[in-house]
Amino acid sequence: MTLLIPAVWYRARAIIERRWGWSPVEEEVLLTLRERPGTSASVAVELGIPRQVAEAAVSRLMRFGLIEVRIAPEPALAMTEAARAHLLAGRSLPERAQRREMTVSLVFDKLGGSVFRRREVVIKPVNKIPKGAMIVDFPNSDEAETDSSMEERVRHLLSSSLRSGEVFAMVRANLSLIENRFIHLDLVRARDGALPEGASDALRATVREHLTSGRLPSARPSQPARPACLDTPIETTLAQDQVVFGGGDHLARLEEVVNAARSDVFVLSTFVAAQDDAKARHGQERVWAALERAVRRGVRVHLFFGSSLDDEGKHMRAMGELQNRLRAAGAGVAAHLEPVHSHAKIIIADDGVDGGRALLGSCNWLRSPFRAHELSIELRDGAVAACLDLFAAITAAVPTARDSRDALQAMRTALRLKPGRLLDATPTEDGIPATLRIIAAPDHLPLLRRAAHDAEERLLVMTHRMGSPMIQNVFDPAQVASERIETVQALYSVPSGEVKKRDVRAAGEMGGGSIELRKIQSQSAMLHGKALLWDHDDIVVTSFNWGSQTASEDKPLDEIGLHFKGDGIADILQKILETRVLTRPAEADGAANS
Structure with a gap:
């Protein structure tokens, strides 16, 4: 008697690192x-x-x-x-590091979540079913396994077998293999408790239940793996020129990043402008032209959009139009027509030499007219590898994106294996050493509440919209802070949903006038950037509308923020806001989208 269990066979090269002083x-x-x-x-x-x-x-x-x-x-x-x-x-003197590579071949059991070494189990292709075997089908609506999701299973598999002083660093995924297979389980031996080494408690219990009742078990869809980059602090630096503010500055920085690329450009925009969209054409023609130039140089361009609010398919059609335009310039275009269901806005590209650059923040790169007050952060080199992990996780469910994910993994591998200096380079005068944490959607509001309790001098919340959640999301924490400190500011641009301007004013006045509420909207500009800063050392730049959105634990990648902590970092953003928003009227037209 044979029971066929759905499984994924994964084979890749693992990078093992040993550090010593x-x-x-x-x-x-x-x-x-x-x-x-x-x-x-x-x-x-x-x-x-x-x-x-x-x-x-x-x-x-x-x-x-x-x-x-x-x-x-x-x-x-x-x-x-x-x-x-x-x-x-x-x-x-810093520690020295040495890396070695080894081939890892594992089998992930989709029924009980076991992680087996390939040699411990008998696996066969899904089209080779022996007669009389009982088959547990692959789960419906299952998340596609990726190099990112399998990497954590490699870590688990190797944790007990590495040499003293070694740690698992990453997988070199550009030559990996991921295939659906069936594990062939001998039920006669299983009745005596003989299951492959590494079988999980869940698999053992499921097999015992099947042997007792005769009912065929069902495999459950895998839960999407939480990317490790969300839980790993990154040591980096932040200089003033890495804080990009204003639509015109965003357009210029996009052109700079795309023009420098020689290998790959990855773009995630919530929305996509049609080729005949008059509102967006002001800036989008320059975006399209920059992408066309990149394609002509042989750069591979990978385009994604995030919005699932596309019942009429306008963003899908717009992406198709853009794909046709770019393919007229060259073959290296992957414009994906399915949404990734995320509000994050990201650009990642190689820097033309041996490093990388990434832009994350509020700007919808493929639709923005670049006339609003946008806010993004540019990350470089080491931090870009984490952004590549993040981008791969966000786009993992797009079935056409395997080649794009392979390109993401190849760039990530190159960045992480890039030879580093033993001694730190002399920091630039304006580069502030900082700790960066990538913030998932459900982590935003707890961080705001913590900031409201911790702030000792100032607290500023910047959001595009104020909607029905504004009191508990923004004004309650702001009032908590205002009871202890004098400078508490809330900046916004437009009310959302059923909320009117008078409702926002009334909510701000509930704190007794201790909260400075500013509406940044006029015929010349509106606010589309989203940020949080407190005191002198902490800022968050994000896609999350603090005043109008809620977040689900089940969808951590719906929104993405960057939390920097370093001496005087908040002063950089505060100075920009005072110069560009708080102390003078805006200078540009204010079309924006959320």
């Missing part, structure tokens, strides 16, 4: 050469260690760029300037 001998050698140049022999004499130990330490230090050979005034070993600056800044 420097020995006291190496640090002593380095400090000795800091005082005066010398040789391995002179260092050995000064430290009282065998010469071969000194030579081995010098060799390792030279390999990592901490010691160099100087010819003048005479040949000698000396500390490099980068190492000298690092030590004089009072920083210890």
Whole structure:
């Protein structure tokens, strides 16, 4: 008797990383050469260690760029300037890292959620069904498995088998294999408790129930995996030029990013403008032209839209029109006609050399007329790899997007395997070291409430719309903050739904006039950016309309925010808002979309 269990076979190369520090001998050698140049022999004499130990330490230090050979005034070993600056800044030597690759082949059981090593189970293609076998069908409406979802299962599989000091880093997914298979389970042996090593408790219980009752079990759809980037802090920097404010600045930055790309450009916009859309044509012609130039250079352009509010199919048709236009310029166009059901707005591209750039915020890149007060953040290099993970997770359910996801994974792999400097580069004068966290949809309102309780000097909430949730979402937290601090501001542009302007004013006055409520809308401009800042060190730039939206735990990727924490980071955004919004009338026409 054979029971066929639906499963996914996954095969890829895993990257394993080992980190270790420097020995006291190496640090002593380095400090000795800091005082005066010398040789391995002179260092050995000064430290009282065998010469071969000194030579081995010098060799390792030279390999990592901490010691160099100087010819003048005479040949000698000396500390490099980068190492000298690092030590004089009072920083210890960073850990060294070494990577190795290994092939991983696993089978994920769709009935009980087990993760098996390939050699532990018998699997066969879905079109090779033995006679008399009982078949558990693949679940209906199942989430498509991707490299991102399988990566967590690789981590689980390898967790107990790595060498001492090693950790799983990532999968090199550009050459991966993902196939549906059936696990062939021998029920005679299973009756005696002989299940493959790694079988989950859920699978064991399901098999026991089947053997007792004779009823065929049903596989449940997989729950979409929460991307690891949502729970992993990222150490980065933020400079003023990375804060992009205003429609014109967004259009110029898009052209800059797309013009620099040499490999891939990924765009996610909530909406898509039709080729004959007069309202959007002001800026979209420049967007389309930039994408056409990229395609002619051989860049692959991957386009997605997010809105599921498309009963008449206008965004799908507009995407089709844009696809036809771009394909007239070249073949490297993947314009996906199904929505990803997310309000996030993202552009990611390579930077033309060996790095990457990403823009996340409020701008609907494929529909905006670029005349509203938009707000986005540009991320670079290390943080871009996390954005690629995020983009892959958001677009995972689009069935036509496999090639685009492969391109995402290839760029992510290249960024994460990019050789890094052992010593940190000297930070730019305006680059502030910061910790970045990517905020999922249901995490926004708890963060706002926490900020309202933690703020000691100021709190500012910026939203495009004020709707029926505005009191509990915005005004209640703002009132909590206003009981302790003087500067509490709420900026918005338009009321939403049944809410009128007078309702918004009344809600703001409930706090006794302690909340400064500003409506940023005129014939020349409206506010479309969404942000939160408090005190001097924290900002959130997001696609989430604080005053009109709610969020579901079941749909974490509906909205995406970026939370930066670093000394004086909030001052950067506050200064921009004071210059562009708060202290002078807006200068541009205010068409916007949510």
